[in-house]
Amino acid sequence: MVAFDEAFRRQLHELFVWRRDVRRFRRDPLPQGAIERLIETVCLSPSVGLSQPWRLVIVEEPARRRAVIEDFKACNADALRAYSGERASQYATLKLAGLEEAPAHLAVFADKSSQTGHGLGRMTMPETTEYSVVAAICSMWLAARAEGIGLGWVSILNPAHINGILDLPTSWKFIGYLCLGYPETEDDRPDLERAKWECRRAADQFTTRR
Known part of the structure; x- marks a missing residue:
């Protein structure tokens, strides 16, 4: 059995602390094979019934990327209209995607029609297919x-439009x-916390006992 020592556990905790939702990227390309290596990590993730329902699309064509960016802009404008007053003004200042600058784009889907795993664990909770894909993204x-x-x-997108832009089966549910x-910079605090949109709350506020 592999044993992980205290030093490793401290480093793992630091990894969690410094994992951020990045919206500001340098334009430098990633090393050759980096995306493929991260996808291999995705495939080590747990999945309901060993179904491995994740489907990953590396988006490289400029026209498809531009269409995704335009969809984001439209959806973001709709989201802005849902706010009013000071909150709307604050929302308008937020940078909510790095689509223009990021060198790599990856669209992630859950294949709800896959027979891999023979339905184990999904009879009563079919949504565990999507949960498995979310867990895989967290691993990546x-x-x-x-x-x-x-x-x-990036979640401010129209799922049906993304499937159409990428010419994918309708049975593939868009996840992210x-x-x-x-x-561009490193920080151990969430961007939205630094922008004073929301603050991170302590674990005891989400925990109860029965």
Whole structure:
């Protein structure tokens, strides 16, 4: 059995502390094979019934990237209209995606039609297919940070439009669009906390006992 010592556990904790949702990227390209290596880490993630439902699309074509950026701009404008007053003014100042600058784009989907795993664990909770993909993204997020690579998860997009832009099956459910690259700066606090949009709360505020 592999044993992890106290020094490793401290480093692992630091990895969690310094993992950030990155929106400001340098334009330097990632090393050859970096994305593929991170995808291999994704495939080590747990999945319900060993179904491995993640489907990953490396988005390289400039026209497709531009279409994604335009969709983000439209969705972000709609989101801004949902706020009013000071909160709307604050929202308008936030940088919520690094789509223009990030050298690598990765779209992540859950294949809800896959028969891999023979449905084990999904009969009563079919949504565990999507949960498995989210867990895989979190694995990639940490692995990327360990290599000094920043990852930003863009959610302000229209899922149906993304499937269409990338010409993908409708049975693939859009989970997230990831920007990857080297961050402009490092910080151990969330960007939204530094922008005074929200603050991180202590664990005891989310925990109860029964």
